Amino acid sequence: MIMKEVNPHFEDFVFNWDQTFQFLVGGYGSSKSYHTALKIVLKLLQEKRTALVVREVFETHRDSTFSLFSSIIEELGAQKAVQAVSSPMHIRFSNGSRIIFKGMDNPAKLKSVNNISLIWIEECSEVKYEGFKELIGRLRHPDFKLYMILTTNPVSQANWTYRHFFKDERNKRFILDDETLYEKRIIVIKDTYYHHSTAEDNLFLPKSYIKQLEDMKEYDPDLYRIARKGRFGVNGTRVLPQFEVMEHDEVMKQISFINNPLKRTGMDFGFEESYNAVIRSVIDPDKKVLYIYWEYYKNKMTDDKTAEELKELRDTQELIKADPAEPKSIQYFRQNGFNMAGARKYQGSRLQYTKKIKRFKKIYCSDRCINTIYELQPLTYAADKDGNMKEDQFTIDPHTLSALWYALDDYEVTDLKAEPEVKKRPNRKRRR
Structure with missing residues (x-):
């Protein structure tokens, strides 16, 4: 038996395996990546599975997902049952389960991956949409139920993650209003589990970190929306705000x-x-x-x-x-x-x-x-x-x-910033 304290907002997620797709979006420091790694370790301790962990660039695994898994194994005191091997990066379980790490910067290596029943795409907004669809094709196993977990900080509404999981006006697809997710925090729609989180959901964060996030409101509103509020929007300066x-x-x-x-x-x-x-x-x-x-x-x-x-x-x-x-x-x-x-x-x-x-x-x-x-x-x-x-x-x-x-080639819009024309004052005759 393993005893591990988790943030209350993530307890339902850690033990929920009902939906194939599980989409986690949230601000900085909300602990969504931590609880995803913990969830996968617990699942692979129970069942002999092969899990694939993907990022856009392979080398970024070393200081993020691989490091996170290594820390969790140590926290659980499970070193005898689970071994993290750094070269080449992979994690072996005594029951035969394993975790392998791949990057979308070398998609050819994905072709050699077989019998994957669980995929985690970390920072999925950085992965191209074609890559996401390719990974769905790699998710197959003759016996086990299949799962794909996607974690990300919210980015622009132009990103494929928003258009696939929420709204895509071009293709007239509407799945979920993101505002509804921000309000309800956890929503299930068909075979997709949605989870929203912010720094407040991580009870282990120091208050100084939250203050740093709050300070972003003054100097970078876009980053504040992403990092502090964990919400999608338009990143950068809009060309046509009108x-x-x-x-x-x-x-x-x-x-x-x-x-x-x-x-x-x-x-x-x-x-x-x-x-x-x-x-x-x-x-x-x-x-x-x-x-x-x-x-x-x-x-x-x-x-x-x-x-x-x-x-x-x-x-x-x-x-x-x-x-x-x-x-x-x-x-x-x-x-x-x-x-x-x-x-x-x-x-x-x-x-x-x-x-x-x-x-x-x-x-x-x-x-x-x-x-x-x-x-x-x-x-x-x-x-x-x-x-x-x-x-x-x-x-x-x-x-x-x-x-x-x-x-509009031959049409000119009046420049509202231009100096307005000054009307000439009528000439007045001076009295002598």
């Missing part, structure tokens, strides 16, 4: 109220990894509001197939401003009856186009434009190695933003 999603019918209703609506359509070309993106928008020049009401978003499409799918734009003869870097494609569309022209592109145009879009007071996007929402709502600026923001680079390559750049 971007909002609106029901399609309401967007069209608002457009119908505009006195002098300006219609603008833009297209960005792509094929293999990038996308053909077309955006149709309407400007309210009086209120300085932009409405996005229609999108086209596909890749691996030749020009002839794309032209066929966009024949509605050919029939309406609306002007399409397109990426000038693709003159052959523009010429093809023109020869096939489209009213298309190349937009301007010059040194520094990325920055100037982005600044132009940022000058709109509001940007309302139809809820039908799922790819535009996917790219632009959470879009943040990239940073250099020193953490300084790059005003013309982003964390992703947003094709819908490029299409919007071209759509």
Whole structure:
């Protein structure tokens, strides 16, 4: 019999083996990794299993997961039953169970792993989505029930962990509102066990550590949300904070109220990894509001197939401003009856186009434009190695933003920061 004190909030998790997938998200120091390692050791002491522990980079195991397992074995006084071997890293149990460590930086080595009935992905947000799906395929055993445990600090809502386990607007998948998890702390949905934790859940943390986390609120709000509150969100500086999603019918209703609506359509070309993106928008020049009401978003499409799918734009003869870097494609569309022209592109145009879009007071996007929402709502600026923001680079390559750049090529939004025009005072005759 092993006696071990655990944090009360993790007691249910340590002994719960009902769900195949167990997703733990929380702030710094919440003890989610510790209790996951403890849970696995206890399970492997009871049953002869092979567990696979995965991180994105193999060498990071040594000072994290492997070190954690070694400490827990010592705390339990189980050195006779469990042996941690540092070279090559693995853990052997006297009953035949074992724990092996792999990194996704060398996926070829995963192919030699067999009869895995339990996988732990530590810092799963750092692992690519394709890697996660590959690991699901590695989870197989003829006799044992299968388990996958995922632990992470929350990151951006653009990360695959959020879109897979909570909400994915692009693919119209809704599993769980993360706010509900923060409120209830533990939730089971079908075959997935959700667990949320913060530093308060770790009774063994010194108060000085919690104070350090609390101090982040003053100098780094993003890190405070992640480390202290353990919540997903948008990391970094948003490019379009005025971007909002609106029901399609309401967007069209608002457009119908505009006195002098300006219609603008833009297209960005792509094929293999990038996308053909077309955006149709309407400007309210009086209120300085932009409405996005229609999108086209596909890749691996030749020009002839794309032209066929966009024949509605050919029939309406609306002007399409397109990426000038693709003159052959523009010429093809023109020869096939489209009213298309190349937009301007010059040194520094990325920055100037982005600044132009940022000058709109509001940007309302139809809820039908799922790819535009996917790219632009959470879009943040990239940073250099020193953490300084790059005003013309982003964390992703947003094709819908490029299409919007071209759509607005010949329109200029009033710069609200510009000095207002001063009215001239009327001339007055001086009395003599």
